[in-house]
Amino acid sequence: MPIDPFLENILPAVTLPSPKITDASAFRETERETVNALTAQLAEPYPEVHSRELVEIPVQGGIIELLIYKPFSPGPHPAYVYFFGGGFRGGSIHYDYIDGLCRERCVGADAVVISVGYRLAPENKFPTAVNDAYAALQWVAEHSEDLGARPDQLVVGGGSAGGNLAAVVALRAREQNGPAIALQILEVPALDLTWKTNLSEYRKGYLLEEAEIVEIGKDYFADPEDALNPYASPLLAEDLSGLPPAVILASEFDMVRGSSDAYARRLSQSGVPVTYIVAEGQIHSSSMMTGVLEAARTWRDDVIKAIKSVNDPVAQSSRAGAASN
DSSP states (O other): OOOOHHHHHHGGGOOOOOSOOSOHHHHHHHHHHHHHHHHHHHSOOOOOOSEEEEEEEEETTEEEEEEEEEOSSOSOEEEEEEEOOSTTTSOOTTSHHHHHHHHHHHHHHTOEEEEEEOOOTTTSOTTHHHHHHHHHHHHHHHTHHHHTEEEEEEEEEEETHHHHHHHHHHHHHHHTTOOOOSEEEEESOOOOTTOTTOOGGGSSSSSSOHHHHHHHHHHHOSSGGGGGSTTTOGGGOSOOTTOOOEEEEEEEEOTTHHHHHHHHHHHHHTTOOEEEEEEEEEETTGGGOTTTOHHHHHHHHHHHHHHHHTTOHHHHHHHHHHHHO
16 A cells, blocks of 8 residues: 555655764653654644552662553553653653553543653663563552552553563563463564564655664664564564463554564464554554544554453453464
């Protein structure tokens, strides 16, 4: 399918900043201003939630922040643990886009949403983000009653780098007998940080570009060989059986779609129920543009439907049947 006409019109006018980080604070401040400005122009207004609380939790070597969103209806609710994107170097739970996305999913799915402020590279190399993400998952599972959440309806999700972390914590929870995860929702996930599955035809001109992922690797890994670790590249894990059911959302014009294609296929071959959705004509960051793209609104609705499905006996039975086939 051709690229979406709206994107075709705006992409030639987009000037990308240098992907190299010389000053991490300045890099993130510029990114925050840019993302917030785009959110104001391209996203629909975000809904109000019943409450929004910032908490700090201890993790190995430090403290991280969680933003907890609660819906208006009485619980207990599904718990949706969300990891933001930003190439492991940028992004924040405090960006307008991430805050709005969490509000939409809290209200739309009637779920408690926990947005995880994991620590960033280059100051914090792999596996710091992984350890922070897993610590957050454990904390949510341990505090489910206080959160008004159901421990049997625990969902992990994330976008881009956050999709990587969601897949990794699901893998780690299986291997370490950790919290039981009902569903993993992976959005434009980068699941192969060796980048060997990248679709070369989309390496330039679609916002996420090859020059950026080269710099991401340099900043995220102290040793390039770390990219081979399944906790960095879950696609490279030898065994994907026994993982939670997955919903994977990818964009057609996105070079990291190659890893989504491969991961969805491997999960299915391993007996894991998978719903794989490719947004035709869309790019890596299309999902944020709910004010101008019908595809972005459909994307949002698909994620909300997936979160709600963990509270649906019919959907649970369907997944169990798919896993046994």
